[in-house]
Amino acid sequence: MFIQLSKKWPAFSWLLSLLLFLPLLAIVWQSFGDDQDVFAQLWATVLPDYLVNTLLIVLGVALLSAVIGVPIAWLVAMCQFPARRFYVWGMLLPLAMPSYVVAFVYTDLLEYAGPIQTSLRSYFGWSNAQDYAFFDVRTLSGAAVMLALVLYPYVYLLARTAFLEQSQSLVQSARLLGCSPWRSFWRISLPLARPAIAISVALVAMESLADFAVVHYFAVPTLTTAVYDTWLGYGSLAAAARLSVVMLAVLFILISIERIGRNKQRHYQRGSGQEKVVRHQLTGIKGIAASVFCGVIFMAGFGVPFISLLDMAINYFDQSWNSQFLEYSFNSLLLASTVALICLIIAIVLGFFKRLSASKSSDLAPKLASTGYALPGTVLAIGVLIPLSLFDHGINHFFESFGIDGPGLLLSGTVFAIAAGYVVRFSAIAIGSVESSLNKVSPSIDMVTMTLGLSPLKMLFKVHLPLIKKGCFAGALLVFIESMKELPAALLLRPFDYETLATYVYQFVSDEQLEHGALAAIVIVIVGLIPLIFLNRSLEQQD
Amino acid sequence: MTQLAIHHLTSQYDGKSVIKDLSLTLERNEIVALLGPSGCGKTTLLRAIAGLQPITEGDITLGDQVISTPSKSVVSEKRNIGMIFQDYALFPHLSVKDNIAFGLHKMSATEQSAVVDDMLTLVKLQGYQSRFPHELSGGQQQRVAIARALAYRPQLMLLDEPFSNIDSQSRGEIMQEMRQILKKQQVPAVFVTHSKDEAFAFADKIAIFKDGKIEQIDKGNVLYTTPTSPYVANFMGKTNYIAIESITNDSIVTCFGSQQLQEQTIPVTDNVMMVRPEQIIVDEQSHYKFKVVGCIFAGSHWVYTVCAIDNKASDGKNITIELHSHLLLDVDQVVGLSLNIAHIVTFNFDK
């Protein structure tokens, strides 16, 4: 596609990408500092184990979320079974659950001293751990299961859309050629949805790579642990930055895989996706099995943690009711919606630039802008803080050179810092969503519009935006939900006297007293549920 | 022997009856075209036969097995019906060979490759087995689709507008090839199209669809010459409707004068006669003179628009005629015309 864009658009796009890339650059720059041999020493002791743990966690979570998310997506999209309509959106709900809350609830429930093992012991008369075998929840596999339970909705979401968009005649052909529903899943739907699944699994892998809260709870040291150890323990930001760069390298590979997958997808795209889906009727035992499978995952990812939260909230209502809830909720809402909007605008600008630009190098812009997703929250926060405070210092010096008092910490000391941190972290989600929607718009649409004499900007507003509305909406909602839950960046970057629901809840979680923050956690979940329902609505219209 | 029998079938789509009380039978080795405008229920009928669309009344029998009733339905994968989709529905991730062998998973590998080879020979695609669908032309893709469906040894083949994505130059050739293959394999077929030319070329019988019902079913030439309704008449080709001035027991009078009726009675209430453009000939002896008002060159023939000099005679309406001769008529030229009709078709337009 070659359409002459005015020079301002590419310039603006590159500027945006570079701004979003700055935090990472700051971290890379830090990594060249003197690390006092901490890195070498870690490498000689625990780092290999951490690395193995990290790989196992990332692979485990990726595999598990695929194993959970893909079959559910296919069942819901392609089959008719009892309670399907509920599961269509029910299976999305775990997205609204902050992972640190789920981790807390499950370790609490399942550990040796927890209610489940305790009641088992008293029921069977066992007296100690040697009397019976119960899986140890605080293990690598426990953490992987937990992360998969909250992250599988990404796979579900993308795979479901992929299944629905597959040309119906393919599946029908397979059926007429004697393929059972199950076989048609393996031989047709799954291989065709592979690019979408690969993208979603890469997202999940990134999330689990950056996770700290869950692995910390499950006492599984990973690279993220090492980053914090080196930085906070050994006091070496350089070594921590160096580790982050290693993680980023891993992530870069993941992102590349994702991009390759997406390129292939274009090639495979056929079918208008407008045909009415004829679902396989799962009757009798098969239908019940499908329903139970979805039900178990729903309960595990959402039901159990939510009920536990409710239980805590009711028991500790008096201690946990706080008149400032409204203010925290307002802060969270305003922040999350602003961030979602900014991420969306960035995604549209970059996506449109990539689409219309003649040069190959334009592919790089959205990639640069997406790197923030990879960094663990606190490292990202430092990465954001470095350029922001440099800017603030510059401004103040400027004012002082005229003998006037500077404005103080204009960016790093205000909510701007949090918003910037979130935008850097989550714009990748919006960029991915907008980009894949744009890819579905035929390039001939652009040509036609240009020949009708519309400027690129008019074309964007009159043609592309209406066409990719759904993708934009979905991307913005996902950013919103993630921003509601996001924690580490908020903790470190927030100004004085500014509390979001997440930071409020985290005080209690960090002291293992979630019961006092349960009420606020419920608010986070419920506020997250509302956009999820909209998100599902917008996807359902493809049904 | 009847291969497919559909009795009083009704099927609903989004709460609306798309097929209403439809009956159709198909003999062994017979190809029937379902012809009609889009949205008239043709494709829905096809999907109902394939088991991809539930039915609300009636039943469908294939061979000696009832495959669909409102309460019980054999699932698609157990019907042994082949279907060619408009987009061919080739599996993009499988090679030509794997596409063709797709339905043969119960066979051993050697049996499979034997069948695949046979099929490739049949559709003249030897040497293409390791290509992928996107590396083939439209016509080649379609031949793979038919090979895939035939490899499965279907009792019946369903074709949903299979030629609409093929350019008009090669369409005729491909249709003939496909028809021969189906005949050779002795597979009966139901074929959906909205083009009468495709229906003429491909089918033994044509069912004209109107609003979820079959308006008339017969051989193409019969439908053309003796349609039972103006709807069918129009669908089959360009028609002039000439006002009937009077009807007697053995003749009928129009602006072309009196026509003798041969072993044919016409309801006295009918008031128009169907005249195909090629049924009108230039006849200098004719008393009935017409003036040429327009002419179009159409390749093998000329299409002229004429109107009667005596306006009253033809209601002032223009009449279309087609002439295959070298004789060129000029606009405003006055010619004598007469009719050359073996079987007279009339309708009542007041109803």
Next chain:
Amino acid sequence: MKSMIAMAVGIATLASSFSVLSAPNSEKEVNIYSYRQAFLIDPVVAQFEKDTGINVNVVFAKKGLAERLKREGKYTKADLVLTTDISRLMELKDKKLVSPVESSIIENNVPSHLRDPQNQWFSLTKRVRNIYASKERVGNIAITYEDLATDKYKGKICTRSGKHPYTVALVSSMVAHHGEAETEVWLTKVKENLARKPQGNDRGQIKAIAAGQCDVSLGNSYYFGNMHTNPEQKPIVEKVNILFPNQQNRGSHINVSGMALTKYAPHKADAIKLMEYLTGDLAQSIYAKVNLEYPVKPSVEVSPLVASWGEFKEDELPMIEIAKHRKTALMLLDKVKFDL
């Protein structure tokens, strides 16, 4: 292009509206960076606000506050940093982020071994690194940290992560007393004696002992006290004794929570007022009663519950010594792969 400019303007207005939102709205204020959860210091802070009319704002984070302070440099709004252990206080001093405070009030309130020789930081409360033990299976015995490495406790010890500051501080003190080599042997043996991989917090260790998963654990005094105040957790904690180790020799290891004045504190005078207040009788007794910690001011009484655990001898190793061996301790923990 126009709308792009509009967008840029929009973002800019948004940014400035944020800064307006968070602009200081009261002249009299003190801003705190706190490594302690806000709800733990709320009671003291609320009392201070009431008594003085000075508004106190808090940002709580467990990680990175020092880095933020460093980046903000002289434009920081933070006046005071509150920490939960000695190593953070030393880090602030080492990075030259704090300034000395000369206040006779604080000097009178905080004994000299609990504050920086240059007065760059001050302790606020003390917490003991106790050993929790099952009432039923261990009883009220005399115990030492060194005992944990003996075969007697094979498969009977629980503990939280070795990387937790409290554990690191204990290991540092072991290094100070026994040297690096001996401490490594001790750590290896303790690790071999663990009933389960290090996990959970101190409260979790008490639950594990009560449930019978292990018999002894390292743990802080105030978590033990805290569980007594929670009706659901009280029956659990009552199955467990709190023991004060090494009473026969050097005494139990203690750690401190503390405070420091930032180098560029914009509200220095008020911040020092708050610091003095925090070491005073009222604040110290709130710390003692509400958080069940040991006040640093000798004249302030501990809470009755804490008093019921009895008098004990504390290890008088200077705090600076503990901070000095921190890096060695961390290296040893990594070397023996304590958490893995």
